[in-house]
Amino acid sequence: MTKRHLYFALCILGGLVPMAAEFLFWLFQHGLEVPGFLNELFTNRISAFFALAVIFSVIAVCVLAISERASLPSRLWGLPVAATICVGVSLGLPLFLYLRESARS
Numbered sequence: 001m002t003k004r005h006l007y008f009a010l011c012i013l014g015g016l017v018p019m020a021a022e023f024l025f026w027l028f029q030h031g032l033e034v035p036g037f038l039n040e041l042f043t044n045r046i047s048a049f050f051a052l053a054v055i056f057s058v059i060a061v062c063v064l065a066i067s068e069r070a071s072l073p074s075r076l077w078g079l080p081v082a083a084t085i086c087v088g089v090s091l092g093l094p095l096f097l098y099l100r101e102s103a104r105s
Contacts, residue, residue, distance in 0.1 A: 007098035014090030057089045
């Protein structure tokens with residue numbers, strides 16, 4: 001398995017697993033209720049710790065993708081940023097690595 005294939009597999013898993021694990025169930029139950037989502041996200045110190053770690057990871061991946069956009073196909077450089085914001089680092093980072101590896105080959 002090449003690195004490119006591994007990154008692609010991580011894209012699929014990183015997009016599906018977090019969404020299927022709990023978020024879709026919460027979304028179906030509560031809808032797009034942002035205040036309720038944020039309330040549950042920061043309900044205690046340990047969940048706040050993980051939420052803040054993910055938020056800073058999102059910022060880091062977006063900065064990386066934007067600063068490295070020359071190493072990505074010109075039309076697709078914004079895709080990892082959008083994936084990171086919409087789904088999370090679990091999809092955005094492997095997508096960035098996949099696109100960068102694809103551009104190298």
